Amino acid sequence: MIDQVAARLLMTIAETPGGKIAASVLDDFYPRQGKQLMQTNLLAPLGNTFAAPLDLDHGDEPLPLIWSGEHGCFGYYNPAAVWITVRPEKLTIFGVNMPVLLARMLAQMEVVGGAEPLALVPDAVWEIGNVRLPGRSKPVPLWVARRLSDPDGWSAFVAATRLRPAPGLRIVLSTTPAVRLPKQMFEGHEIISVGDVADRAAGIAVDPALLAARITNGSPQADVPIAVSADGGSVTVRGKRYTFTGQKHRAIIRHLHDAWKNGEPECLTEAVLEAAECANSVNTLTKAFSGRKDWQEFIKVEGGRCWIQC
Known part of the structure; x- marks a missing residue:
């Protein structure tokens, strides 16, 4: 200990x-x-x-x-x-001793299949495998990285993500303190400092419940009008938080948020629905979000196009 x-x-x-x-x-x-x-x-x-x-x-x-x-x-x-x-x-x-550090860090986590960590970038980025988290029906891919505040370290990490794109959501545990992590959101990745989700009574062991809560709640930034968790499940717009549990809802949110971040927020509604793998009969966002209307508070639709407005 x-x-x-x-x-x-x-x-x-x-x-x-x-x-x-x-x-x-x-x-x-x-x-x-x-x-x-x-x-x-x-x-x-x-x-x-x-x-x-x-x-x-x-x-x-x-x-x-x-x-x-x-x-x-x-x-x-x-x-x-x-x-x-x-x-x-x-x-x-x-x-x-990175093998020992990784083992102790993940001591409380359930890694599906018990696979050994794979070094994607020597001494810098490791693929752990899929982990089960409380409250989530499906396992989530997990990486561990260090030195993400260093330009070379960040570049190596980005290069690794391009070779192995995130399947929708990937958690990245970093030894870098939260205040030094890059401020920009990175598509499909929730980057979290180990110190923020460690079990204080167990040194460096990550607490699965804390990690699950962090993923669900996201980490909104005070200096942006809208923040979206990596999986699209949590959206905070000017301080008001919305939660989306449906896979297609999350895919729509991620698509529109990425467009908003890239400075070209307007998207063809048809393309957004297709990217979210909606059925052919679901040809409007109203149908896609059937049963709830709060999405209309920050998503606008007009003339076959849709966009985030905040």
């Missing part, structure tokens, strides 16, 4: 370019949390480094280490020309 400070530290390390941290940093600043992460095998030694990470007396600048034949060890000279020995154990670099 790791505490919440250790969990946050682990997510921070996972966001570094190599997912690495020097033993000296753990020793000097996070001794208790570092011990927890090493004892649970979430951090594993990678090898040695030959630069002390921090010089707290000189602006936190890295200090190069040199080998001293006289002292038989690595170290450095301080400004007073006094030799400072760096203990061998402080030379070690630790890296996030």
Whole structure:
């Protein structure tokens, strides 16, 4: 078990370019949390480094280490020309043990078929498989990604989605904190920071109920007039929330929202209904949304065309 400070530290390390941290940093600043992460095998030694990470007396600048034949060890000279020995154990670099991290992160999740994670982008994006969530009749595809706030990391993720398009909804759990995730919605994907849906009593394990609620409720942004969850099931228009449970309703919402985001909101109604795989007899949005009228509060229809108006 790791505490919440250790969990946050682990997510921070996972966001570094190599997912690495020097033993000296753990020793000097996070001794208790570092011990927890090493004892649970979430951090594993990678090898040695030959630069002390921090010089707290000189602006936190890295200090190069040199080998001293006289002292038989690595170290450095301080400004007073006094030799400072760096203990061998402080030379070690630790890296996030991703297989262990993924296993612990998904410990409470039911992965259909029990498939092993597949690295779609080496050390960056993993396909977990389909997972069952409370309140959802069908399993949902799940990926895990790290460093989505980094331009190269985001580009690699986008490239992976193009090779393996989302089948309607895909959950992406990210080690990136929510405040640093890209602001734009990404078609078919609900990107969620692990820290937002973790079971606080279980360290980094994702709580399926929290995750299901997050998917159902979506994550509307305060600076946009309309926000739609990745599956189209939750729509928030200027603070008012609408919920759609029908598969065709969700497909219509997603289609119109994508058009709205792309700056060309007007769509041929016939094309929208066809994309949602409505029956031939369903030739109007009124028929498609039979039984409810609230959709008319933000979807307009005129002359064979329809669009979101907010």
